[in-house]
Amino acid sequence: MNVIEVENLTRAFNGLRAVDGISFTVGEGEIFGFLGPNGAGKTTTIRVLTGQLRPTAGKARVAGCDVVREREELKPRIGVVFEQQNLYERLSGRENLAFSARLYGVDGQRINEALEQVGLRERGKDRLQHYSNGMKQRLLIARALLHRPSVLFLDEPTRGLDPTMAREIRGLVADLARQGVTIFLTTHYMEEADQLCSRVAFINQGKIVALDTPARLKMIHGDRCVRVMLAGGGSLSLSLDDATDGRRLGELAAAGQVLTLHSAEATLEEVFIRLTGRRLVE
């Protein structure tokens, strides 16, 4: 069952199309990666899908609601983790969640559960001024999960975090997907998308240029080749699609010249560059 359905969605600002006729669907419990460089249209897409912006043209349904006509019904069904850490800094973590709980009419007990879920139970009473970036990011996720949404939008959730904290956040996202939450993730980090997402869409200048599983994208748009480390020193890159290279690999192996053999498939980053001619972080 599709939880997100987008059809020819366009959003223009002063005649300039930030999102230009995109279409895609996201299934229940899927982690869908939406990848592109700054200004590609990722955040605008999220803003339209979460009801913050009206589309200029096209249609979108999220969690069974039309994002324009059923915006009020949509709000309790989605959770959003914004790119900016937009929390109330003068309040404690618990007070931030208590405020959200009142907005959604959620039971106070749920605050403890949400804090527990993101590992902040012990620090709930501290003011946010004493939180690290990673803790704030986890609190943002707790806030977005408080009312048990069926779709979670994550806009660059690991940006600016140290590798350990980023890994923790990725673990949390994977857990949520296992619990059946559909996740729409935008990120600059291709490795993150590769690791987490069941499918990814590349967006460039408002258009989707590719959409598939990370493995298929790498296979279709990358080179099938192996890197051979030779016993006598040095290395070779041999294509699996070239008959001559295939014979050469067999001869080297027979002669005991192969020390190690590595797969050398393209990364998502390389696929993106190949498709758009741009890097993700410019």
Next chain:
Amino acid sequence: MNWRIILAIARKDIVDAFNNRYVLFAILMPILMSLLFRLAFGNVDSDRIGRLNVAVHDPGNSRLVAALRNSSDVNLSQFGDLADMRAAVKGSIVGGLAVPAGFDDALQKGEQPEVAVYLNPRSGGGERATFRLLVTEQVWAQVNQPFPARITLVDAGTAPVSGLMSGGEFRLDLYLLVMLLVMALSMTGVFAVPLLLVEEKEKNTLQALLVSPAGPIEVALGKALTGLFYSALIVGILAVLNRGWVGNWPVSALAVLLGALFMVALGLLMGGIFRTTMQVNTWSSIVMLALLMPSWLTVLPVPRALETVFRLIPSFYMVEPLQLALAGEASLAKVWVNLMILAGCVAVAFAAVVWTLRREDR
């Protein structure tokens, strides 16, 4: 419109504001000003200021000084030498009185003997005004006449322009209260309220609010409720500090309520337009100054043209009924036009807020 959400926003802001130095400043400023005025102008919280310390030089043992001695409002210190008396007018002594010998006889003959009144420049304005008034009253009493007139300044064809000057007595305490109330309401309304909104924009928390079940109307009403809560709190404190329940207090309360609503609506409008705290800081001071101006009418001689300009400022329609009500001279029937104009301004301001929010929404 969802009241659970409106109350949740107001509750969050009320708690958060206690940690917000800008909002705290807006709340505390009028209260600090009130305390400062009390220090500067002495004990100005009643019709009669407490006992005045007065130095006298009265070589003829006049009836005037005898009458003052019998007054419960005065502590007299007698000096045989004029220079000593003049030197004594300092510290807690509000002023000195030099009554020439033969004063009583001259008065009986219908002459106009000279009484020199020396004022201590360091005394409070209220104390000095009361001292002058007391001397004038007692001099009239010596010629067996009551204080000659109740002076009410009347603008031809309209209601009295200033209730606080009635009875020939300048009610400094009530003038200051009117000014402080206007200041308090404008600080809360057009400074604190827009700050609450603009801060949500600057920190992107407004974006999070608007993807929650809260809509722009709930956000605006939540902020309005916060503004009204703080307005009520400060007005209450100022009323207690300045005995503001004198006169026709229900009319005063109505004028203050309408004034608070207007200023909060104006603040919401500013919060909707401005994007940064810096913009609010700059424009709020200008708007506050404009809103405060009508309260100056009480004491400053204002040219008619300027008074006409003041009538274009909505706070004028709060100030005038408030002044009259505090002086006990305003019934609802007397000031209803003012209050209706103010209510109209409130309606227009709220309509503008709703229009702005709907236009900005998506």
